[in-house]
Amino acid sequence: MDFEGVRNGVQTLRQLIRQCGAALPYLHVEDQPAFRxxxxxxxxxxxxxxxxxxxxxxxxxxxxxxxxxxxxxxxxxxxxxxxxxxxxxxxxxxxxxxxxxxxxxxxxxxxxxxxxxxxxxxxxxxxxxxxxxxxxxxxxxxxxxxxxxxxxxxxxxxxxxxxxxxxxxxxxxxxxxxxxxxxxxxxxxxxxxxxxxxxxxxxxxxxxxxxxxxxxxxxxxxxxxxxxxxxxxxxxxxxxxxxxxxxxxVTLLNWQHDPQVTDEKIRAVSESGAKQIVRPSVWCRNALLPCHRRRLAQNIPRMTRYGQ
Missing domain, CATH: 3.20.20.80 (Glycosidases)
Structure with missing residues (x-):
């Protein structure tokens, strides 16, 4: 049995219940991770x-x-x-x-x-x-x-x-x-x-x-x-x-926190042949509260796209 698949399927069901309550819509879900x-x-x-x-x-x-x-x-x-x-x-x-x-x-x-x-x-x-x-x-x-x-x-x-x-x-x-x-x-x-x-x-x-x-x-x-x-x-x-x-x-953890991040450093590691994991992030050091959602909404999708 694919225990990871079963576990992830259960999490999908939990997410649907949180969104829809007890009356779930009729649907068919096909899903798989974009990243290992x-x-x-x-x-x-x-x-x-x-x-x-x-x-x-x-x-x-x-x-x-x-x-x-x-x-x-x-x-x-x-x-x-x-x-x-x-x-x-x-x-x-x-x-x-x-x-x-x-x-x-x-x-x-x-x-x-x-x-x-x-x-x-x-x-x-x-x-x-x-x-x-x-x-x-x-x-x-x-x-x-x-x-x-x-x-x-x-x-x-x-x-x-x-x-x-x-x-x-x-x-x-x-x-x-x-x-x-x-x-x-x-x-x-x-x-x-x-x-x-x-x-x-x-x-x-x-x-x-x-x-x-x-x-x-x-x-x-x-x-x-x-x-x-x-x-x-x-x-x-x-x-x-x-x-x-x-x-x-060695695996390099390629951490980039700029909202307007480019793929330059990710490409540099990739072209060198070294192994890397792309690490989205936001800069909020010395801040009383976390960074604005706008920064998250810019950095994470960009880094995800570059990592694929």
Whole structure:
């Protein structure tokens, strides 16, 4: 039996009941997915950490909409062993939560994929006494906490082998909780790369080569763990020569948030032969409320069309 087809058919029936009530019209529905992977990216790194019950409710909504992949992005909001300084003051998700959530997603035909920044976006971790020395700008660790500062000085000093040891530990601790063979290392918004402690290394090789090394090392490590790496494509597309150096198994997540987005960057990856997943989005960082529906109505259809 095609369980996925039955599940999606049930969701179609639920949608019809929501639209029409108990008196359903006579109709014949023929439907199939336009995309094999229909994903949703959920970051739980800002504000309150969602409880497991809330996450389950969200997955029920995704199931209704026939989403079949969910990436769960964490930073300090997961209870990593030996890193209590990082999640102190919050109520982090636990390994038990993730295991239960993975089961819940699987029962609804949704692949739960792990997402951890392998060498950036570690602002809260790099403010701690234990880990600050691994940062690109350790001297900024005692600056006052402001939400906007989370986007600054959040990178590991990638010229320090101890930093890669930490990255590998984060990856290994998190990936073992998921049945999926995919892992998203993120690798985006590397603003600090080569700007302070790693500057001598950056002077010997260009920043593009430095970034490629930062990304390839965790990807190779994941391959030894039997995982297929994913990463955001933004920095890679700023330095297209990196595309030729990435491991064959890497999938680029081609995230574009501009309402008037073109297909230029999607074509660039496609023509390189690299694998990619098109990621519609809208820019609403630093906004009190989400972006206007008009932006959604422009970006999502365009990206969907380009992805086909």
């Amino acid at each position: 992977t229909r994903g949703y990216y959920l970051g739980v790194t800002r504000g309150r950490v969602p409880a497991l019950d809330w996450l389950k409710t969200w997955v029920d909504k995704l199931c209704l909409r026939k989403v079949n992949q969910l990436q769960l992005y964490i930073k300090h909001t997961f209870r990593f062993d030996g890193m209590s300084e990082t999640w102190h003051g919050s109520i982090p998700l636990t390994p038990r939560d993730i295991l239960a959530f993975d089961d819940y997603c699987a029962d609804r035909g949704i692949e739960l994929v792990s997402s951890v920044s392998a060498f950036g976006h570690l602002y809260m971790a790099l403010r701690t006494q234990s880990l600050r020395d691994l940062g690109e700008f350790p001297e900024s660790a005692d600056e006052s906490f402001v939400f906007i500062n989370r986007m600054h000085h959040h990178m590991l000093n990638t010229s320090d082998d101890r930093a890669f040891d930490l990255s590998r530990r984060l990856v290994d601790d998190y990936l073992q909780l998921f049945r999926s063979d995919k892992f998203d290392i993120c690798a985006d918004e590397t603003f600090d790369l080569g700007k302070s402690r790693s500057e001598p290394f950056a002077e010997r090789i260009d920043v593009a080569a430095m970034y490629a090394d930062c990304a390839i090392r965790p990807c190779r490590h994941l391959e030894t763990r039997g995982r297929r790496p994913m990463m955001w494509g933004g920095i890679t597309l700023e330095h297209p020569e990196i595309l030729e150096t990435l491991p064959e198994e």
